[in-house]
Amino acid sequence: MPRVGVLALQGDVREHERALNSLSVDVTRVRTREQLDEVDALVMPGGESTAIAHLLVTSELRAALVDRLSKGMPVLGTCAGLILLSREVLDGRVDQWSFETLDVSVRRNGYGRQLASFETTLRVREVGDVHGVFIRAPKIEKVGDVVEILASHDHGDGEHAVLVRQGNVWGCAFHPELTDDTRVHRLFVETI
Numbered sequence: 577m578p579r580v581g582v583l584a585l586q587g588d589v590r591e592h593e594r595a596l597n598s599l600s601v602d603v604t605r606v607r608t609r610e611q612l613d614e615v616d617a618l619v620m621p622g623g624e625s626t627a628i629a630h631l632l633v634t635s636e637l638r639a640a641l642v643d644r645l646s647k648g649m650p651v652l653g654t655c656a657g658l659i660l661l662s663r664e665v666l667d668g669r670v671d672q673w674s675f676e677t678l679d680v681s682v683r684r685n686g687y688g689r690q691l692a693s694f695e696t697t698l699r700v701r702e703v704g705d706v707h708g709v710f711i712r713a714p715k716i717e718k719v720g721d722v723v724e725i726l727a728s729h730d731h732g733d734g735e736h737a738v739l740v741r742q743g744n745v746w747g748c749a750f751h752p753e754l755t756d757d758t759r760v761h762r763l764f765v766e767t768i
């Protein structure tokens with residue numbers, strides 16, 4: 577059984593664990609380099625990207641993760657996790673950094689501050705209709721040629737990708753862990 581880690585520095589760790597626990601994987605929390613060494617794949621949860629980025633540095637996980645990502649470890653970043661994987665972060669804090677492993681540009685809180693949270697039905701490729709929960713979500717504004725778009729959404733300003741994949745690197749603007757539907761997690765887990 578593949579061992580899937582959930583980066584457990586900040587954010588909705590428990591919800592991802594619950595979703596993954598219902599699939600055929602071993603689930604483990606990752607807070608240290610040693611714990612990262614033990615997993616085959618990693619989920620980076622939603623939360624606050626600046627807080628997670630800070631804790632990645634203080635826990636010395638940043639360098640270890642750069643190494644694992646360069647070796648092709650499967651990773652799924654949701655919301656703040658997507659921001660952390662993106663090549664470019666717009667409207668980030670001045671000192672905001674990201675792993676730059678996913679060739680997309682994301683705008684933090686890109687769906688607006690007042691209307692920051694919304695729910696909608698998304699059509700996900702290979703899955704079907706999924707209930708999408710967006711909470712102060714990043715908007716994917718640019719997508720590189722090698723990035724596959726698995727779902728997109730028009731929030732009144734044209735279609736924007738909301739679930740993307742570049743090989744083993746997956747990014748999701750919404751929160752599949754906040755519903756009882758585990759099909760997005762399953763899609764990711766099946767590729768490990």
Ligand code: GLN
Pocket residue numbers: 621622623624625626654655656657659684685711712713714
């Ligand atoms: N807006 C948050 C950030 O910039 C992400 C929101 C979320 O993960 N729900 O980190």
